[in-house]
Amino acid sequence: MTPALWVEAVKAMRGTATWVITAAVAIGPASISVALLLAARNESAVAAAQLEPFTRGDPWADLATLMGVIGAAGGLLAFGTYLGWSFGREFTDRTIGSMFAIPTSLRQIATAKLAVYAAVVSVTTAICVAAYLVAGLAMHYPSADWAAALKLAAVLALTGLLATPCAWAATASKGVLGAVGLAVALLALSQIAIFTVGAWFPFAVAGAWAGLAGTGPLTPNAAQVLLAVVTGAGFAVLTVHRWGQLRLR
Amino acid sequence: MTVDHTPVLTLAGVLQRYRNGAGVGPIDLSVQPGQVHAIVGLNGAGKSTLMRLVLRMIDAQAGQVRVLGTPVQDAGPAEWARVGHAVEGAESYPELTVAQNLLIAGRLHGLAPHRARMAARELMAEMDITDLARRRVRALSSGNRQRTRIAAALLHDPELVVLDEPTAFLDPAGVLLLRRAIRERAARGVGFLVSSHHLDEIARTGDTITVLNQGRVIGSIDPEGADIERAFFALVHADTTRAS
Numbered sequence: 001m002t003p004a005l006w007v008e009a010v011k012a013m014r015g016t017a018t019w020v021i022t023a024a025v026a027i028g029p030a031s032i033s034v035a036l037l038l039a040a041r042n043e044s045a046v047a048a049a050q051l052e053p054f055t056r057g058d059p060w061a062d063l064a065t066l067m068g069v070i071g072a073a074g075g076l077l078a079f080g081t082y083l084g085w086s087f088g089r090e091f092t093d094r095t096i097g098s099m100f101a102i103p104t105s106l107r108q109i110a111t112a113k114l115a116v117y118a119a120v121v122s123v124t125t126a127i128c129v130a131a132y133l134v135a136g137l138a139m140h141y142p143s144a145d146w147a148a149a150l151k152l153a154a155v156l157a158l159t160g161l162l163a164t165p166c167a168w169a170a171t172a173s174k175g176v177l178g179a180v181g182l183a184v185a186l187l188a189l190s191q192i193a194i195f196t197v198g199a200w201f202p203f204a205v206a207g208a209w210a211g212l213a214g215t216g217p218l219t220p221n222a223a224q225v226l227l228a229v230v231t232g233a234g235f236a237v238l239t240v241h242r243w244g245q246l247r248l249r
Numbered sequence: 250m251t252v253d254h255t256p257v258l259t260l261a262g263v264l265q266r267y268r269n270g271a272g273v274g275p276i277d278l279s280v281q282p283g284q285v286h287a288i289v290g291l292n293g294a295g296k297s298t299l300m301r302l303v304l305r306m307i308d309a310q311a312g313q314v315r316v317l318g319t320p321v322q323d324a325g326p327a328e329w330a331r332v333g334h335a336v337e338g339a340e341s342y343p344e345l346t347v348a349q350n351l352l353i354a355g356r357l358h359g360l361a362p363h364r365a366r367m368a369a370r371e372l373m374a375e376m377d378i379t380d381l382a383r384r385r386v387r388a389l390s391s392g393n394r395q396r397t398r399i400a401a402a403l404l405h406d407p408e409l410v411v412l413d414e415p416t417a418f419l420d421p422a423g424v425l426l427l428r429r430a431i432r433e434r435a436a437r438g439v440g441f442l443v444s445s446h447h448l449d450e451i452a453r454t455g456d457t458i459t460v461l462n463q464g465r466v467i468g469s470i471d472p473e474g475a476d477i478e479r480a481f482f483a484l485v486h487a488d489t490t491r492a493s
Contacts, residue, residue: 003356010353014344097339098401101304101411103326103359248306248338249267 004104004112008086012116017085021078022120025156026127028074029067030135036066037139054211060145063136068155068210071128075159076190076203077183080166082120084179086113087239088170096248110243114167114236121160129153151209158225159206161232162186167239171246199224202231255318256281257409257440258303262312265302266464273298273464275312280409280440285431287455287472288444289481295464296444300336300413303442317409330359333407335398335415343387347378347397350386354401365404372400376426391418399427403434410434412443416450428454448477462488 001009012018039047054069055062087110090096099109129149136144165186166179173179186203193201199208199220205228208218220228256279264274273295280286288296301307302314305321314321317328341350348369355365373379376396386394395418402410410431416424431441431454445451451458451472458470460481467488470480 003359007353007356010349011342011345014342014349016344093343094338094340095342097304097306097336098341098354099357100306100339101329101332101334102357103330104357105326247308248301 002108002112004108005115007104008109008112008116009119012086012120015085017082018120021082022124022127025071025075025078025124027131029070029128030131032070033063033066034135034139037063058145059139059141060136061148063132063139063141064145064148064152065210067128067132068152069207071152071156072159072207072210073187073190075156076163076187076206077180079117079121079160079163080183080186081176081180083117083163083167084170084176084183086117086170087167088174088176088179091170091174092176096246100248105244106246107240107244110167110171110240114164114239117167118160121157125153125156125160128156155206155210158209158228158232161236162203162206162228164232164235164239168235168242171239171242194218200227202228254281256315257317258286258442259315260299260303260312261315263299263302263309263314264311265298265307265309271295271298271464273302273461274309276464276466278459278466280442282408282438282440283435284457285435285441285443285455287451287458288442288461289446289448289451289458289470290444290461291485294461296461297337297413298464299461300334300411300442300444303411304332304334304336306336306338326359330405331408332411333358333402333405333409334411334413335402336411336413339398341386341394341397341401344385346383346385347373347389347393348382350397351401351404355404358405360405368404368406369400372404375403375430376400377422392420392423395419396423396426399430403430408439410439410441412441414444414446416445416447424450448481452477460484463492 036047036051040051054065099106129152132149132152133144163183166183169182170176170179190201190204190207193204198218199205205220205224208220211218258280260276260278262275262277266272266274271293276299288299290296302309303316316324317331319328351369351372352365355368360368373382376399378393378396378400381389381393386397399415402412415427419427435441443455455472458472459466460468460470462485468484470477474480
């Protein structure tokens with residue numbers, strides 16, 4: 001493990017933000033979905049009305065849809081906040097100065113931050129999928145739907161990738177709030193995009209893909225998914241580049 | 250024994266001025282191996298800006314900074330591994346312990362894990378913070394935070410050390426520890442660029458005292474002189490009068 005990766009891993013492991021955000025995205029979608037489904041089962045009219053747009057009668061697929069839609073929206077906020085903390089805290093905690101004039105370059109540090117972030121997203125996704133299977137089995141659904149589980153994992157991983165502009169925003173604004181603000185803005189714009197340009201808005205792709213287990217009219221095509229992947233990866237590259245050029249006043 | 254007289258730090262005609270006139274330059278100064286070069290000046294004199302230029306936190310508009318003989322814009326891992334600093338905006342991580350912060354500093358300065366652990370132990374002993382090794386930095390007093398930052402600047406055995414207001418928050422015992430740490434290393438050939446408001450302390454630690462006012466070098470003070478404070482204010486007053 002390179003020094004930068006080790007250092008960023010230590011900081012992430014000791015950071016409260018890492019654990020709160022991982023727990024929220026890993027457990028949140030399953031908890032909310034199960035609560036809604038149980039309420040609907042107990043003939044709650046409110047719960048039934050909320051579930052109506054997401055359900056087609058296949059219990060595993062419906063659970064994956066619910067968790068995916070919640071995970072895509074909540075995940076964008078949560079992952080964006082994590083990236084805001086990871087990159088922005090160096091400025092707000094005034095630790096950034098210690099990253100200058102050392103043999104480890106700023107590019108290496110930014111790359112290490114993104115690598116640790118990828119690990120956080122991977123672990124979160126794995127726990128979320130495990131929670132999906134546990135929730136379905138606990139509700140006595142028939143044999144597990146592995147294709148739906150895989151799609152849920154892909155939706156969460158894509159959500160993680162689509163949050164990378166928040167790392168760039170934290171760097172550009174030299175703080176945490178720029179990243180959080182951008183995450184909120186992207187989420188709001190994604191909702192507007194659903195009724196306008198659809199999945200051509202890259203940040204709406206994960207949610208659109210999750211909807212109706214990826215079988216509804218808004219399901220993104222391959223080009224739209226590719227655009228989303230390129231957008232997320234592009235902002236990761238831009239963030240590393242910006243760190244390489246970083247100067248303080 | 251041969252002594253290398255190549256300066257560990259050189260600033261030649263370095264200029265960085267902001268639109269409001271603040272900043273430094275043009276400025277010339279150097280730090281020789283084994284020299285403690287102190288910079289003194291009033292608030293806003295440009296001491297911190299000068300140090301940021303040396304550490305490439307900002308780029309100069311003109312002139313050249315050479316670190317260990319290499320132009321600062323070309324300095325790479327080999328040069329920066331031999332530089333240590335504790336300047337404004339280089340705080341320790343509050344949620345990490347003292348030992349973790351020092352390990353991080355050691356690893357980022359290129360030390361292998363085992364060497365970083367050893368160096369952290371040595372510097373905690375030198376700065377008398379061994380008992381605080383497992384304490385989170387956020388729970389420390391300002392003085393002990395400062396000791397931690399100084400330890401982080403020194404633990405990889407640098408040849409050039411840049412310290413901005415290192416005596417700030419230190420109690421008298423901490424000031425003595427710092428003075429000894431600087432003088433022992435200077436005797437081994439380490440060059441120091443140190444800024445401070447504490448004129449008495451600077452007189453005890455520094456070999457050369459350069460006075461900065463409004464971003465310019467306006468003179469130097471003899472550290473052996475009888476009344477450092479009077480000499481400092483005489484220089485500043487004369488410069489301010491000349492400028493107005």
